[in-house]
Amino acid sequence: MYRDPDPRFDSLGGHPVALRPLRVGMIGIGTVGAGTFRVLARNQALIAARAGRGIEVVVVAARNLARARTVVGPDVALIDDPMQVATHPEVDVLVEVAGGTGPARGWVLAAIAAGKHVVTANKALLAEHGGAIFAAARQHGVAVAYEGAVAVSIPIIKALREGLTANRIEWVAGIINGTTNFILSQMRDAGLDFAQALAQAQALGYAEANPAFDIEGIDAAHKLALLAANAFGMPVNFADVQVQGITTLRQLDVACAEQLGYRIKLLAVARRREGGIELRVQPALLPATHLMAQVNGSMNGILVQGDASGVTMYYGAGAGAEQTASAVIADLVDVARLDGTHAAQRVPHLGFQAHALHPLPVLQHAAVCTRHHLRVPVHSRQDMVAVGALLARQAVPVERLEWMADHPDEAHQVLVLTGEAPQGAIDLALHMLQALPEVAGPCVQWRVELLEG
Amino acid sequence: MYRDPDPRFDSLGGHPVALRPLRVGMIGIGTVGAGTFRVLARNQALIAARAGRGIEVVVVAARNLARARTVVGPDVALIDDPMQVATHPEVDVLVEVAGGTGPARGWVLAAIAAGKHVVTANKALLAEHGGAIFAAARQHGVAVAYEGAVAVSIPIIKALREGLTANRIEWVAGIINGTTNFILSQMRDAGLDFAQALAQAQALGYAEANPAFDIEGIDAAHKLALLAANAFGMPVNFADVQVQGITTLRQLDVACAEQLGYRIKLLAVARRREGGIELRVQPALLPATHLMAQVNGSMNGILVQGDASGVTMYYGAGAGAEQTASAVIADLVDVARLDGTHAAQRVPHLGFQAHALHPLPVLQHAAVCTRHHLRVPVHSRQDMVAVGALLARQAVPVERLEWMADHPDEAHQVLVLTGEAPQGAIDLALHMLQALPEVAGPCVQWRVELLEG
Numbered sequence: 001m002y003r004d005p006d007p008r009f010d011s012l013g014g015h016p017v018a019l020r021p022l023r024v025g026m027i028g029i030g031t032v033g034a035g036t037f038r039v040l041a042r043n044q045a046l047i048a049a050r051a052g053r054g055i056e057v058v059v060v061a062a063r064n065l066a067r068a069r070t071v072v073g074p075d076v077a078l079i080d081d082p083m084q085v086a087t088h089p090e091v092d093v094l095v096e097v098a099g100g101t102g103p104a105r106g107w108v109l110a111a112i113a114a115g116k117h118v119v120t121a122n123k124a125l126l127a128e129h130g131g132a133i134f135a136a137a138r139q140h141g142v143a144v145a146y147e148g149a150v151a152v153s154i155p156i157i158k159a160l161r162e163g164l165t166a167n168r169i170e171w172v173a174g175i176i177n178g179t180t181n182f183i184l185s186q187m188r189d190a191g192l193d194f195a196q197a198l199a200q201a202q203a204l205g206y207a208e209a210n211p212a213f214d215i216e217g218i219d220a221a222h223k224l225a226l227l228a229a230n231a232f233g234m235p236v237n238f239a240d241v242q243v244q245g246i247t248t249l250r251q252l253d254v255a256c257a258e259q260l261g262y263r264i265k266l267l268a269v270a271r272r273r274e275g276g277i278e279l280r281v282q283p284a285l286l287p288a289t290h291l292m293a294q295v296n297g298s299m300n301g302i303l304v305q306g307d308a309s310g311v312t313m314y315y316g317a318g319a320g321a322e323q324t325a326s327a328v329i330a331d332l333v334d335v336a337r338l339d340g341t342h343a344a345q346r347v348p349h350l351g352f353q354a355h356a357l358h359p360l361p362v363l364q365h366a367a368v369c370t371r372h373h374l375r376v377p378v379h380s381r382q383d384m385v386a387v388g389a390l391l392a393r394q395a396v397p398v399e400r401l402e403w404m405a406d407h408p409d410e411a412h413q414v415l416v417l418t419g420e421a422p423q424g425a426i427d428l429a430l431h432m433l434q435a436l437p438e439v440a441g442p443c444v445q446w447r448v449e450l451l452e453g
Numbered sequence: 454m455y456r457d458p459d460p461r462f463d464s465l466g467g468h469p470v471a472l473r474p475l476r477v478g479m480i481g482i483g484t485v486g487a488g489t490f491r492v493l494a495r496n497q498a499l500i501a502a503r504a505g506r507g508i509e510v511v512v513v514a515a516r517n518l519a520r521a522r523t524v525v526g527p528d529v530a531l532i533d534d535p536m537q538v539a540t541h542p543e544v545d546v547l548v549e550v551a552g553g554t555g556p557a558r559g560w561v562l563a564a565i566a567a568g569k570h571v572v573t574a575n576k577a578l579l580a581e582h583g584g585a586i587f588a589a590a591r592q593h594g595v596a597v598a599y600e601g602a603v604a605v606s607i608p609i610i611k612a613l614r615e616g617l618t619a620n621r622i623e624w625v626a627g628i629i630n631g632t633t634n635f636i637l638s639q640m641r642d643a644g645l646d647f648a649q650a651l652a653q654a655q656a657l658g659y660a661e662a663n664p665a666f667d668i669e670g671i672d673a674a675h676k677l678a679l680l681a682a683n684a685f686g687m688p689v690n691f692a693d694v695q696v697q698g699i700t701t702l703r704q705l706d707v708a709c710a711e712q713l714g715y716r717i718k719l720l721a722v723a724r725r726r727e728g729g730i731e732l733r734v735q736p737a738l739l740p741a742t743h744l745m746a747q748v749n750g751s752m753n754g755i756l757v758q759g760d761a762s763g764v765t766m767y768y769g770a771g772a773g774a775e776q777t778a779s780a781v782i783a784d785l786v787d788v789a790r791l792d793g794t795h796a797a798q799r800v801p802h803l804g805f806q807a808h809a810l811h812p813l814p815v816l817q818h819a820a821v822c823t824r825h826h827l828r829v830p831v832h833s834r835q836d837m838v839a840v841g842a843l844l845a846r847q848a849v850p851v852e853r854l855e856w857m858a859d860h861p862d863e864a865h866q867v868l869v870l871t872g873e874a875p876q877g878a879i880d881l882a883l884h885m886l887q888a889l890p891e892v893a894g895p896c897v898q899w900r901v902e903l904l905e906g
Contacts, residue, residue, distance in 0.1 A: 046621055050806070166786070291744065311769065317763045335798065344472070
């Protein structure tokens with residue numbers, strides 16, 4: 001293996017590492033697996049100097065053993081049966097970076113039952129099966145670490161679970177899907193429509209051939225379920241996340257947001273409210289001057305509001321082989337340190353002791369109260385009056401109501417920014433607007449988030 | 454004590470906490486101490502649900518016992534001798550939030566010798582006496598935690614020590630002094646000169662009556678020494694930090710930076726270079742569109758470049774009672790978890806195993822190579838030619854050379870942006886510029902940092 005050329009670490013300063021190396025079994029040696037292997041090899045001496053012991057990949061499960069051999073070199077055992085790696089007697093910790101949910105669930109549960117710690121970057125797995133996996137891990141006294149499952153390069157799970165433990169977390173708001181953020185950035189910067197921007201993201205490798213999980217908001221919802229659990233002390237609740245993707249966004253929406261001084265981002269929000277929490281992924285308008293509006297391209301950004309800390313923000317790459325490896329290996333270093341300690345003294349899987357986790361009611365869609373942006377097609381400028389009058393009758397607080405600036409392909413649109421109003425009230429107002437004779441086409445509505453500290 | 458009204462946590466869901474509470478002795482019950490006490494009380498059930506055990510302040514050292522009593526209530530012992538708290542038999546962990554270096558060093562070393570863990574927010578103490586303190590802590594097998602010493606609300610020490618362990622850290626660049634960032638923001642936003650902005654910072658409580666530590670850059674240098682140690686695996690080296698404060702900055706400098714598309718920030722930089730590291734605190738021009746240029750008011754922001762993670766950024770309040778409490782309590786929760794484990798399995802004090810810490814040579818001032826901004830007063834616009842010619846003769850790479858826009862109080866200034874050049878070459882060029890007959894007054898030079906990922 002290639003060793004870090006920094007002579008300081010060649011022999012750990014002459015002091016041998018006292019603990020035996022942590023032995024890793026890895027399932028999946030695709031982009032993330034290969035990146036993890038590469039970073040572990042490149043920085044091995046440095047990582048051992050931090051962890052207090054070596055971290056060695058001893059066995060890898062791969063579909064294509066010949067190709068895998070070119071990645072791992074001659075010294076690592078290769079097996080084509082993932083289950084054998086999960087339960088391998090020489091493995092201390094399973095790294096699951098194969099993806100998918102059904103088979104991965106079986107491998108992870110088998111590893112846990114065999115007393116092995118688990119590190120995974122698989123958000124879908126934990127969002128959908130986290131309850132069973134964490135329960136099994138508690139029963140067997142092992143760690144399940146998943147920093148790579150959310151905003152890979154950013155240690156946000158660690159920040160929530162350990163860095164902000166003093167706080168009652170009030171809300172978390174994140175741009176946590178790099179693909180959609182790239183698409184939205186291109187729609188704004190290059191004036192592309194959604195389909196064009198998606199095609200570009202696919203051509204550049206930012207989007208999968210089947211991009212549905214990303215553009216429909218599912219991937220962000222998986223991650224939000226994990227963030228909310230760690231923020232609020234609730235079990236992972238993916239089923240109740242309200243999800244809206246970006247597929248219906250048009251270039252016109254982006255341009256109108258700009259006119260109003262906003263940027264459109266796919267925002268994942270978990271927020272405490274009286275009567276429950278908000279748990280939702282939606283395109284939203286953010287003030288163009290807000291730090292979160294500067295999170296562009298495929299980057300991720302997460303804001304956390306704590307009652308003592310105030311707002312903190314975390315920013316970094318949301319995807320990439322070595323960026324994910326950074327998180328996976330940080331988890332391995334944590335495991336290298338905690339292996340052998342009593343499970344009761346470790347950071348709990350979801351940041352709270354298991355007996356203190358309680359489900360929180362999720363606010364229904366209609367009850368979620370935010371600001372809104374409406375775009376109302378009309379026949380003429382005079383029709384602004386009718387739009388304003390209807391919103392007033394419906395008691396929708398209007399903060400701005402203005403005429404859309406000249407646009408090459410569109411004309412006669414009224415742009416509205418409302419104050420805070422429940423989604424139910426907005427939906428009703430939209431329904432009534434749609435019936436007005438002055439309204440010339442389908443009205444459009446997006447949430448507006450000020451993200452105030 | 455006030456208890457969190459959230460009924461979920463009232464009795465930890467009916468499950469009693471198994472471990473006995475962690476007992477805290479606190480030295481100092483000023484702003485930060487009182488804030489820590491308040492947050493511990495307000496969120497005590499929630500914190501216990503995260504930590505797996507309660508965290509109780511059992512004794513506090515204070516100068517004014519009567520005033521302290523109004524803060525801590527009737528159930529906490531008060532002592533006017535800090536050393537008695539440091540060595541108190543009922544204390545598991547000492548929280549030192551009194552500040553200062555000489556006496557605090559004695560208290561902390563006494564607590565360590567008595568086998569107690571230490572949590573402190575005292576950057577001056579650790580920057581100046583970290584070597585002795587960490588050595589003693591290793592000898593006695595106790596933790597010394599100091600998240601509150603750097604960028605209080607931001608878990609940046611945890612990010613470096615634990616979140617980014619996979620990475621060879623290439624550089625860290627931070628806006629880590631809230632007072633100077635407030636002053637610089639006011640100079641830009643309100644057009645104030647330095648003295649006016651400082652007076653305003655003092656009036657608003659952002660600056661001390663004696664603001665020297667902040668405005669001379671010493672406070673940022675203390676923090677940088679801690680960040681660099683954790684980033685690079687070196688002992689804390691405050692003595693070698695090159696420090697330049699903001700006291701000579703003029704409103705004109707801010708305006709010229711704006712004209713060029715930059716903002717001036719007090720930037721702390723630790724960067725690996727061939728032949729050594731840069732370790733420096735200086736005012737610097739950042740591109741106005743960079744995320745770090747949006748860190749305004751008293752907020753802090755830190756960029757970290759890792760070889761696997763790429764750039765990540767961390768943002769939050771850099772001062773404040775409860776913001777500091779957030780960090781101090783996070784450290785206490787870590788201590789609550791690690792107390793009783795073997796010291797070899799804990800996160801090392803500076804992120805690397807002690808035997809792997811090695812001093813790194815710090816590049817001399819003249820050898821530090823960055824871009825630069827020069828402002829050269831001349832007699833007339835024609836003198837730009839002479840300025841450009843001299844820089845060309847001196848082989849200083851010039852990227853922009855332009856005339857300063859109209860300014861009410863100033864005239865006839867040439868503004869220059871250079872490419873990368875060693876400080877020594879720039880200093881020599883400035884010396885020679887100063888001797889040109891075309892130059893009408895003192896030339897000014899600031900570093901330019903692109904902070905590219």
